[in-house]
Amino acid sequence: MPRLAIESRLSLVGMLILAVACGDRGGSFSEVITATEPAPLADPSALQRIASCNAPAGEVFAPPPPPDAAQCPDYDPYRQAYFGDTHVHTAWSFDAYAQIPDRDPDWALRFARGEDPDGSGERLRLPLDFVMIADHSELVGEVNICTDPEFNPQAYNSPECLAFRNELTGDVESPLPFEFGELLLAFGLGQPVVDRLPFCVYADCEGAAQHFWEEQVRLNNAHYEACRFTSLHGYEWTYSPNAAQAHRNIMFENNKVVPRPISYFDAKSASELVRKLDAACREEDSCRYLSMPHNSNISRGRQFFLDPLRLDEPLYAANLGDVARANKVAEIIQEKGSSECRLGLGTNDEQCDFELLRASRPLCCDPLQGVTEHCVSRFEDPNCTAPCPGNRPSDLAIETDNNSGCQATHDFLRNAYKSALTAQQRLGFNPLKLSIIGSTDTHRASAGATDESFGLTRRGKGLASNFGGLAGVWAEENTRESIFAAFSRRETFGTSGPRIKLRLWAGSFPPNMCARPPDELRRLAYENGVPMGQDLAPAMIDAAPEFVIQAQMDEVPLDRLQIIKVWVDAAGGEHERVFELDADPGPGAVVDAQCRVQILDPRDDNPQLCAQWRDPEFDPALNATYYARVLEEKTCRWSTRACVDLRQDPDFCVQNPADNCCPGNALAEPQIIQERAWSSPVWYASVCGEPVDTSVPFNPGLPSPLEP
Amino acid sequence: MTPRWWGNPRLHFVLLGLLAFALDARFGGDDTPLVSVSPDGREILQVPPPEARDSALKPEDWVEQEMLYREARRLGLDRGDTIVRRRLIQKMDYMLQMIAGSEPYTRSDAAAYYAAHREAYQRPAAYSFGQIYLDPQRRGASLETEAQTLREALNRRAVPAAEAGAHGDAYTGRSRWVEATPDPIRESFGAEFLAVLQTTEPGPWIGPLRSKLGWHLLRVEAVTPAHAPPLEDVWNRVVSDFDRARRAAARGEALARIRQRYAIRGLDPP
Numbered sequence: 001m002p003r004l005a006i007e008s009r010l011s012l013v014g015m016l017i018l019a020v021a022c023g024d025r026g027g028s029f030s031e032v033i034t035a036t037e038p039a040p041l042a043d044p045s046a047l048q049r050i051a052s053c054n055a056p057a058g059e060v061f062a063p064p065p066p067p068d069a070a071q072c073p074d075y076d077p078y079r080q081a082y083f084g085d086t087h088v089h090t091a092w093s094f095d096a097y098a099q100i101p102d103r104d105p106d107w108a109l110r111f112a113r114g115e116d117p118d119g120s121g122e123r124l125r126l127p128l129d130f131v132m133i134a135d136h137s138e139l140v141g142e143v144n145i146c147t148d149p150e151f152n153p154q155a156y157n158s159p160e161c162l163a164f165r166n167e168l169t170g171d172v173e174s175p176l177p178f179e180f181g182e183l184l185l186a187f188g189l190g191q192p193v194v195d196r197l198p199f200c201v202y203a204d205c206e207g208a209a210q211h212f213w214e215e216q217v218r219l220n221n222a223h224y225e226a227c228r229f230t231s232l233h234g235y236e237w238t239y240s241p242n243a244a245q246a247h248r249n250i251m252f253e254n255n256k257v258v259p260r261p262i263s264y265f266d267a268k269s270a271s272e273l274v275r276k277l278d279a280a281c282r283e284e285d286s287c288r289y290l291s292m293p294h295n296s297n298i299s300r301g302r303q304f305f306l307d308p309l310r311l312d313e314p315l316y317a318a319n320l321g322d323v324a325r326a327n328k329v330a331e332i333i334q335e336k337g338s339s340e341c342r343l344g345l346g347t348n349d350e351q352c353d354f355e356l357l358r359a360s361r362p363l364c365c366d367p368l369q370g371v372t373e374h375c376v377s378r379f380e381d382p383n384c385t386a387p388c389p390g391n392r393p394s395d396l397a398i399e400t401d402n403n404s405g406c407q408a409t410h411d412f413l414r415n416a417y418k419s420a421l422t423a424q425q426r427l428g429f430n431p432l433k434l435s436i437i438g439s440t441d442t443h444r445a446s447a448g449a450t451d452e453s454f455g456l457t458r459r460g461k462g463l464a465s466n467f468g469g470l471a472g473v474w475a476e477e478n479t480r481e482s483i484f485a486a487f488s489r490r491e492t493f494g495t496s497g498p499r500i501k502l503r504l505w506a507g508s509f510p511p512n513m514c515a516r517p518p519d520e521l522r523r524l525a526y527e528n529g530v531p532m533g534q535d536l537a538p539a540m541i542d543a544a545p546e547f548v549i550q551a552q553m554d555e556v557p558l559d560r561l562q563i564i565k566v567w568v569d570a571a572g573g574e575h576e577r578v579f580e581l582d583a584d585p586g587p588g589a590v591v592d593a594q595c596r597v598q599i600l601d602p603r604d605d606n607p608q609l610c611a612q613w614r615d616p617e618f619d620p621a622l623n624a625t626y627y628a629r630v631l632e633e634k635t636c637r638w639s640t641r642a643c644v645d646l647r648q649d650p651d652f653c654v655q656n657p658a659d660n661c662c663p664g665n666a667l668a669e670p671q672i673i674q675e676r677a678w679s680s681p682v683w684y685a686s687v688c689g690e691p692v693d694t695s696v697p698f699n700p701g702l703p704s705p706l707e708p
Numbered sequence: 709m710t711p712r713w714w715g716n717p718r719l720h721f722v723l724l725g726l727l728a729f730a731l732d733a734r735f736g737g738d739d740t741p742l743v744s745v746s747p748d749g750r751e752i753l754q755v756p757p758p759e760a761r762d763s764a765l766k767p768e769d770w771v772e773q774e775m776l777y778r779e780a781r782r783l784g785l786d787r788g789d790t791i792v793r794r795r796l797i798q799k800m801d802y803m804l805q806m807i808a809g810s811e812p813y814t815r816s817d818a819a820a821y822y823a824a825h826r827e828a829y830q831r832p833a834a835y836s837f838g839q840i841y842l843d844p845q846r847r848g849a850s851l852e853t854e855a856q857t858l859r860e861a862l863n864r865r866a867v868p869a870a871e872a873g874a875h876g877d878a879y880t881g882r883s884r885w886v887e888a889t890p891d892p893i894r895e896s897f898g899a900e901f902l903a904v905l906q907t908t909e910p911g912p913w914i915g916p917l918r919s920k921l922g923w924h925l926l927r928v929e930a931v932t933p934a935h936a937p938p939l940e941d942v943w944n945r946v947v948s949d950f951d952r953a954r955r956a957a958a959r960g961e962a963l964a965r966i967r968q969r970y971a972i973r974g975l976d977p978p
Contacts, residue, residue, distance in 0.1 A: 073886045073887050074882075074885070074886040074887065074888070076882070076884075080881070080882050081880070081881070114891075125895070126891060126892065126895045127891075150790060151790050152790060204789065211794075501880045501881065503880060513878075514878050515846075515877075515878070516878060517873060517874050517875050517876055517877070517878070518841070518873045518876070518878060518879045518880075518883050519873030519874050519883065520874065521878050550878065550880045551880065552879075552880035552881060552921065553920075553921070555920075602845075605845075606845065607844075607845075607920065607921040607922055608843065608845075608878070608879070608880060608921065608922075610878050
């Protein structure tokens with residue numbers, strides 16, 4: 001065999017060298033996706049009885065789903081109560097950072113699970129069943145840019161960030177209780193036209209927001225433990241035109257969420273928010289969400305406004321319809337006050353004087369309700385005699401109008417339910433079918449810390465605020481799917497803080513429901529009626545609607561059970577009535593100066609209440625809305641408990657004579673309250689009205705602050 | 709006849725090779741992405757078929773995004789951006805972990821990990837029981853006797869705990885509890901009830917026992933003492949934790965190897 005000639009060998013070597021030298025040095029690494037999802041639950045809706053305005057007669061109840069659908073060993077097809085807090089702010093919210101810079105969402109989730117994350121001694125008595133962190137989607141990126149020097153050094157040293165960290169040189173100490181920088185940002189959000197902060201031009205505010213949203217989702221997933229603890233993804237959309245608050249919390253069912261929260265920078269009205277969420281979170285991708293308005297009590301007439309002069313406009317009606325589709329649940333109480341009702345605004349129910357944040361605020365201009373004078377400045381015109389400009393409630397949009405934080409009649413849920421019934425006649429649908437929950441809106445990341453005994457931690461906050469309430473649901477098991485389904489079908493209730501259980505069905509029931517064993521009661525109730533949150537069709541009623549209501553105490557015995565009915569008469573007049581369900585009430589508990597509750601009459605010692613009640617004033621031609629309320633026996637408010645604790649030291653008032661707790665000051669007399677729970681309503685409609693033709697092309701235009 | 713030395717083909721071959729390498733060194737480069745150029749000198753932007761790109765993106769939108777992306781890289785916008793930097797760090801981190809993760813492991817590896825970390829998977833004692841509520845408001849003074857009568861009847865008929873909801877008075881809470889831990893039980897019924905529950909073997913109906921709500925008959929169905937569960941029951945969690953530990957270890961080793969290539973200055977001595 002001939003040896004390879006030297007030339008051939010060299011050629012071979014040369015080719016090898018060239019091949020190695022010029023070979024592909026690049027390469028791509030496939031991106032790693034490490035998401036885990038809990039297994040989906042089979043459809044649990046068999047217990048639902050949907051009866052809409054135009055439902056056919058004689059709908060048949062479907063039996064509960066088979067146990068195979070369960071994820072958890074304690075799955076109960078007839079549902080149990082679960083308690084949670086769906087409104088928790090952490091250090092990532094711009095208006096919470098200054099108080100709690102170290103309490104990130106991980107801290108809040110651990111607190112919600114019953115831990116004491118930083119050894120401060122604050123801890124829940126019992127872990128929550130579910131929680132949703134709802135940080136403000138606006139400015140979440142900006143907060144982190146302003147507080148993390150590594151993010152973008154130039155932005156970190158911008159005037160806005162310096163102000164946020166209270167580091168503006170030459171700044172006079174602000175007399176306001178919160179940081180000047182926060183105030184700046186809050187006012188920024190309150191302007192009629194809001195844009196991002198100037199440093200967002202060169203610092204990636206949107207990217208930062210997305211980064212922290214993803215981190216939030218990751219933390220929620222790390223803490224989610226199906227059957228034991230449910231953490232839901234969500235955020236808060238902070239619509240604050242002219243410092244009115246018309247915020248909504250957005251809740252997602254599962255791990256399919258929007259890539260980035262849709263904030264007020266992206267959607268300037270509630271209907272635009274819904275449309276953008278619909279586009280980004282689609283049913284065909286198994287993405288589901290719902291929207292939860294809150295704080296209507298400080299929305300200055302905006303949150304639940306239904307303009308009677310525009311209900312026939314197709315675009316207005318279409319926007320209301322979009323909003324109504326997503327807005328399923330409203331907070332009836334939270335730290336910034338209760339929103340059920342206000343004594344004197346459409347009601348003389350004394351129980352409406354409960355944790356009102358602005359009990360004495362003037363009324364918003366509303367000539368249609370007879371309010372023709374208002375306050376532009378409480379200091380210059382304390383009697384509020386300035387005539388309202390114009391003759392339409394939409395003049396609320398004018399910046400100088402009602403600058404003192406007015407309240408409108410419809411800012412309260414009970415009245416909003418009334419105006420919704422009126423609007424239903426013309427819209428063909430009910431635009432405010434809101435179920436009820438409580439939550440905290442804590443800006444200290446202490447999810448579910450509603451116990452009044454946390455009193456001493458609250459003293460700096462102001463007497464008018466409270467600890468907020470809890471959200472309750474009736475669900476088959478403690479999983480994301482089951483809890484979200486309960487919210488979605490509106491089988492929710494709210495408490496003012498304690499874990500009071502409240503349950504309600506409406507329909508036509510066999511007699512003596514309250515004398516039956518638990519399983520029989522529940523089965524008959526679901527088979528012969530609808531649970532709270534649903535529509536009651538005329539076909540389900542014998543002569544008059546019947547209600548079965550159950551309530552169970554937490555730590556304090558229950559006082560009494562009530563049903564509140566609102567309706568609109570044939571002439572269009574709005575009415576309400578509170579029905580007392582206790583035929584033989586006792587004298588009530590007595591609270592002594594040490595805040596000890598004494599129950600002297602056995603009729604007041606009610607660990608549970610149950611009632612089967614038929615509406616004695618029912619008129620089948622009139623649409624109506626019913627909900628239940630249960631009151632605890634009297635107890636001390638947190639403010640008085642804090643005083644009792646402080647006055648343990650006999651020298652306290654000697655050394656601090658001007659303290660609120662000491663004689664001659666605001667809390668010298670004890671403040672006594674009755675904690676409570678509210679059920680979601682049941683809606684009865686026999687008359688729907690002709691629906692407005694909403695098949696018009698969408699034309700955004702420039703939204704006004706009153707646009708739904 | 710022998711050619712001149714400058715005509716030698718071997719020399720030509722070597723010179724050509726040297727020329728090729730010289731040209732590559734002068735004009736070649738590692739970083740520039742290879743771009744195809746159209747005949748008139750413009751960069752070619754080839755729209756990939758739908759299966760090779762994000763299918764929700766319309767082709768026109770893809771073109772726009774690709775142009776913006778290339779221009780951004782050309783302008784160096786990816787440099788000096790903290791978010792991009794963090795993303796790259798994250799990707800590198802994942803990559804190191806994934807390389808470790810591609811090593812196969814056996815069941816006995818996972819089992820050995822579990823044996824070494826048993827206390828992390830310890831489950832607290834869990835109770836399955838049925839309780840029947842007796843309402844003092846409804847029954848008044850005769851509650852005691854009625855409770856005993858009911859209890860005896862339940863035991864005579866050997867009614868299981870699962871049927872607790874079919875008996876007693878209307879109750880808004882849970883009649884049948886399955887694998888519940890002590891804290892929620894104490895919240896619902898009180899410490900005395902829990903204490904009795906914890907010292908009762910599965911057996912017949914007992915009571916009545918007092919709680920803040922009233923009186924209850926209790927039947928303990930099953931008690932699972934605090935224990936480390938068998939590997940099968942926690943297999944998913946163990947595998948996930950073991951995997952994470954493995955990756956962390958491998959990541960540590962990989963970082964140590966990478967570190968050897970750097971002369972680190974300015975770090976305080978440990």
